[in-house]
Each structure stands twice: as C-alpha cells, then as structure tokens.
Amino acid sequence: AQKVTQAQTEISVVEKEDVTLDCVYETRDTTYYLFWYKQPPSGELVFLIRRNSFDEQNEISGRYSWNFQKSTSSFNFTITASQVVDSAVYFCALSRIGNEKLTFGTGTRLTIIP
Amino acid sequence: SQTIHQWPATLVQPVGSPLSLECTVEGTSNPNLYWYRQAAGRGLQLLFYSIGIDQISSEVPQNLSASRPQDRQFILSSKKLLLSDSGFYLCAWSVGGASSYEQYFGPGTRLTVT
Numbered sequence: 001a002q003k004v005t006q007a008q009t010e011i012s013v014v015e016k017e018d019v020t021l022d023c024v025y026e027t028r029d030t031t032y033y034l035f036w037y038k039q040p041p042s043g044e045l046v047f048l049i050r051r052n053s054f055d056e057q058n059e060i061s062g063r064y065s066w067n068f069q070k071s072t073s074s075f076n077f078t079i080t081a082s083q084v085v086d087s088a089v090y091f092c093a094l095s096r097i098g099n100e101k102l103t104f105g106t107g108t109r110l111t112i113i114p
Numbered sequence: 115s116q117t118i119h120q121w122p123a124t125l126v127q128p129v130g131s132p133l134s135l136e137c138t139v140e141g142t143s144n145p146n147l148y149w150y151r152q153a154a155g156r157g158l159q160l161l162f163y164s165i166g167i168d169q170i171s172s173e174v175p176q177n178l179s180a181s182r183p184q185d186r187q188f189i190l191s192s193k194k195l196l197l198s199d200s201g202f203y204l205c206a207w208s209v210g211g212a213s214s215y216e217q218y219f220g221p222g223t224r225l226t227v228t
C-alpha cells in the first residue's frame with residue numbers, strides 16, 4: 001500500500017521568509033512518481049512538479065525548489081522569499097509507474113503574512 | 115492546449131434530490147478522467163476514474179455513480195443526495211495510457227446538500 005504524509009497541517013510565515021513543506025511517503029515499489037500540487041483559495045489544483053524516482057537531483061524553478069531524498073523517503077518543497085500569492089494548500093502525491101491513480105497527502109495550508 | 119471544464123460551479127440541493135455534475139476536456143484524445151471529492155478542510159478522495167468510454171472504476175462504495183458517454187465527457191450522478199455528499203468535487207484528466215502522468219484539474223463544483 002502507498003501512503004503520503006504531510007505532517008504540517010498549517011504553517012504561517014511572514015512575507016519574504018523562506019518556508020519548507022515536508023512530504024514523506026511510503027511505497028513498496030522501486031519505481032514511482034512524486035508530485036506537488038498547489039490549491040489556491042479559488043479551489044482548483046495546480047500542478048507544480050513531477051519527479052521520477054530514478055532522478056534524485058534537486059530541482060529549482062524560480063523561487064520554488066524541491067529536495068528529493070530516496071534514503072529518507074522524502075520529497076520536500078521549499079519556497080524562497082515567500083509572497084502573499086504563495087498562500088494556498090499544498091498537496092504532495094505519489095503514483096506507481098504504470099498506474100493511473102495518485103495517492104495524495106492531506107495537504108499543508110500555507111499562509112503568508114504581509 | 116488542453117482545457118478542462120466543470121459545471122455548475124456551485125450547487126445547493128436538498129436531501130433526496132438527484133445530482134448531475136459534468137466535466138469535459140478539450141484539446142486531447144482518449145484521456146484518463148477522474149472524479150475527486152474534497153470535504154471541507156480535508157484532503158482529496160478519489161471517487162471514480164476512467165481509462166475509456168464506459169470503462170469506469172469505483173474507488174469507494176457510495177451514493178454516487180459516474181458515466182463516460184463520450185471520450186472527453188465525464189459525468190458524476192446521484193439518484194438521491196445525502197447530507198454527507200456535500201463537498202468540493204473536482205474533475206481531472208491525465209494523458210491516456212497507464213503512464214502515470216500528472217493530472218490536471220478543473221475548477222471544481224462546490225456542492226451543498228441541505
């Protein structure tokens with residue numbers, strides 16, 4: 001069985017601070033995909049990133065960066081110099097390669113205080 | 115480019131009334147389609163997914179059903195709504211085939227059963 005744990009239910013930081021959202025996963029598969037989604041107040045989930053378990057390189061996209069560590073089964077997401085527009089619920093998800101379904105974590109509500 | 119539509123955006127229905135939520139995808143063929151429910155302040159629950167016309171898998175026993183009458187149309191229905199059916203319903207699509215591509219979500223329908 002697969003499981004994704006986002007232990008941080010809610011986080012609040014002051015604007016311009018850096019913030020890291022944790023994601024820990026469990027799977028018996030040796031190959032899998034990991035994802036991050038953003039859900040702003042409007043409700044629509046926005047795809048942010050997909051990472052293949054073969055590729056443990058960290059990824060940076062603007063102010064966003066992702067740290068994938070297979071040894072600790074973690075796929076953490078860091079926002080640098082946070083902005084109010086970053087306020088949202090963030091979901092981490094896991095998928096088996098060859099399977100159409102995603103297993104989502106319960107989400108972390110991030111509030112950026114101006 | 116691909117777009118996904120859901121309607122209605124909001125709906126208030128009395129207990130015992132029928133339900134029909136519609137989702138359509140444009141700009142792609144033979145997508146995988148998904149229905150999720152998100153209860154207030156909680157994570158995403160996969161309700162149904164479909165890999166093709168009339169090929170639908172149900173993830174949880176419930177008061178709801180799904181149909182896919184056309185390649186890019188996915189409908190969520192109920193004959194008699196329960197109070198527990200209230201929530202935010204999200205439709206999503208992914209590239210067809212069991213390749214674990216990311217899912218792209220629609221704007222959602224907020225359903226309140228009174």
